[in-house]
Amino acid sequence: MYKNKAKNTTLHNLTLIIITLSFGYLLGHLIVYIGFDQVSRTVKIFSTKFTSIIIEALPFLLIGSFISSLLHVFVPIDTLVKIFPENKFTGTLFAVVAGVFVPLCDCAIIPIAMRLIKKEVPVHIAITFMLAAPIVNPISIMSTLFAFSGKTNIAIIRVLFGIIISISVGFLFSLLVKNKEIINDKNYCSHCTINLNNTVWDKINELFLHTSEEFFNIGKYVITGIFISTIFQMMFDSIGLNNISISNNHALLLMLLFAFCISACSNSDAFIARGLMNSFPFGSIIGFLVFGPMLDLKNILVLNKYFKRHVLIIFTITLVLLTYTIVSIAFF
Amino acid sequence: MKSKITRIIILLSYSFVNLYLIVTKKILKYVHPKIIPIIVISIIIMSIASMILILNIKIENHNKSKKNMYIIFIIPIAMILFIPFKQSECLNTNFTVTQNISIDNKEFESAGKQSISNNDVMNSKEIDINEVIENNKLDEKIKELILENDVIVVTDNNFVKWMDELYENKIYENKEIQITGFAYKESNFSKSEFVIARYIMVCCAAHxxxxxxxxxxxxxxxxxxxxxxxxxxxxxETYDGETLPIIKVNKAVETETPSVEYVYPY
Structure with a gap:
């Protein structure tokens, strides 16, 4: 108990340090361009970028927490397990297909996937669902089609690789960790013993209380993540990625890093990728398109809330290695 | 109790700020219109949640979350309210656009939907079936892009489609065109050159x-x-080794900045 408290304060201090550093960066700008115009412009641009992502992301996050709470309050623990086929292969395919019907961005899908794990759905299904859903959902496919207008092959490759990578990560991850040891119970909602015989009013009460609980718990990580990634975005903008020329493998690594840092949502990253198409090899662009929705800065902050530390490390390493190998084998 | 009050205040202020942005239509500056229904749903959920929090306000809260975490939620609200969204200020800089604009005009064009990037994409993995599908798609697209008296009239609604069409199908030589946009000049442009451009809103103002x-x-x-x-x-004309559509301008009339400065691809 005491140890956990100490851990929390370090995490909290870390967050504070990161925020201070971010403000430091803005202040740095203030010193670099002496002159009020430049500074106020930078602040305004930052604020515009930051708030517009917030306005877009928080509703999705809220709906994600709402669906997660719906599952929590209204669905008995063993029902969900029965829905998914027992066979491992059909189970994962089912998870991918389920992703098509959940048109949510990556940060909203996490609470739902974590709820699935809590409801004892097998790990490989929940993880495959979490990784595949942001890529295979119709909105993201549509926006990819629009971004690379007429070039259906990019959308197809994106979906295909998204499915391959999410299934393989799901399987490998389920071999490495057991269902029970994934979720960090200490951080996970303290009033979770639900009596399913409650009256409807009690349930509705519980539903909304739980929604707001989850929203506030994850929201702080999402907002912090967006804050930091906006800073990264402005840094990348001023560097100008198009000026860089590097080898294929390095380009893929750089694109994965770029996807991680800027945390664009899966509906808009295709348009960013299009702008980079000229300067980067095709494979690295696919890497960007596939990896971005699966893992980025704000996701990892949210996952850190749910996962135990070592589980998070295993998850990240599996995902990065698999994405890197699969994409580089296919394209280089 | 105290943290519940803070939560209620935050939830309510989020719903009010979002409602204010929607009612004043300022929301269109921030996000793509397709997101508005989702924001409305979130406003409804937030208001119900805050009402239920008010009803349960006396019940002891057994979660011991730190109080100062709420500052994180207040920062964005404060930014929306107090730091002005100065569109022109932002649009003047290279920061607001995706990486491509800031470098040189070739890449600038590439942001504007064009054929060069697509040709690069067509590598050996391309199959003929894809081309067939594309051709069918192009036919559909052309049907939407009807010439009025043989003049290409680019409006807010068909801007992105026309850009694709002009860059991809080079069959519009000597056609007349009418287009509205803002002028953009790079330092390496000659005096007679500029780009007539629009910002394309994809998702939100950040990208x-x-x-x-x-x-x-x-x-x-x-x-x-x-x-x-x-x-x-x-x-x-060939420009930096690529064939690009270029407008030989007959007439340029300065106009007011339109109320909706962005165009939407879908």
Whole structure:
């Protein structure tokens, strides 16, 4: 108990340090361009970028927490397990297909996937669902089609690789960790013993209380993540990625890093990728398109809330290695 | 108790700020219109949740979350309310657009939906079936892009489609065109050159793309970032080794900045 408290304060201090550093960066700008115009412009641009992502992301996050709470309050623990086929292969395919019907961005899908794990759905299904859903959902496919207008092959490759990578990560991850040891119970909602015989009013009460609980718990990580990634975005903008020329493998690594840092949502990253198409090899662009929705800065902050530390490390390493190998084998 | 009150205040202020943005239509500056229904749903959930929090306010809260975490939620609200969204300020800089605009005009064009990037994509893995599908798609697209009296009229609604079409199908040589947008000049442009451009809203104001056409106009009174109605004829010219559509401008009339400065690809 005491140890956990100490851990929390370090995490909290870390967050504070990161925020201070971010403000430091803005202040740095203030010193670099002496002159009020430049500074106020930078602040305004930052604020515009930051708030517009917030306005877009928080509703999705809220709906994600709402669906997660719906599952929590209204669905008995063993029902969900029965829905998914027992066979491992059909189970994962089912998870991918389920992703098509959940048109949510990556940060909203996490609470739902974590709820699935809590409801004892097998790990490989929940993880495959979490990784595949942001890529295979119709909105993201549509926006990819629009971004690379007429070039259906990019959308197809994106979906295909998204499915391959999410299934393989799901399987490998389920071999490495057991269902029970994934979720960090200490951080996970303290009033979770639900009596399913409650009256409807009690349930509705519980539903909304739980929604707001989850929203506030994850929201702080999402907002912090967006804050930091906006800073990264402005840094990348001023560097100008198009000026860089590097080898294929390095380009893929750089694109994965770029996807991680800027945390664009899966509906808009295709348009960013299009702008980079000229300067980067095709494979690295696919890497960007596939990896971005699966893992980025704000996701990892949210996952850190749910996962135990070592589980998070295993998850990240599996995902990065698999994405890197699969994409580089296919394209280089 | 105290943290519940803070939560209620935050939830309510989020719903009010979002409602305010929607009612005043300022929301269109921030996000794509397709997101508005989702924001409305979230406002409803937030208001119900805050009402239920008010009803349960006396019940002991057994979660011991730190109080100062709420500051994180207040920062964005404060930014929306107190730091102005100065559109022109932001649009003038290279920061707001995706990486491509800031470098040189070739890449600037690439942001504007064009053929070069697509040709690069067509590598050996391409199969013929894809081309067939594409051709069918193009046919559909052309049906939407009807010429009025043989003049290409680019409006807010068909801007992105026309940009694709002009860059991809080079069959519009000597056609007349009418287009509205803001003027954009790079330092390496000659005096007669500028780009007539629009910002393309994809998702939210943080990830803007730029699309536009290179213009050639013999008058030098074109102001950077002012809005113009341009009419002229399309020529395909080689620019930095690529064949691009270029407008030979006959007439450029300065206009007011439109109320909706962005175009939406879908």
């Amino acid at each position: 803007m793309a730029v699309g536009g056409l290179m213009c050639n106009y013999m008058a030098d009174d074109i102001q950077q970032d002012s809005w113009y109605n341009i009419s002229g004829t399309i020529k395909y």
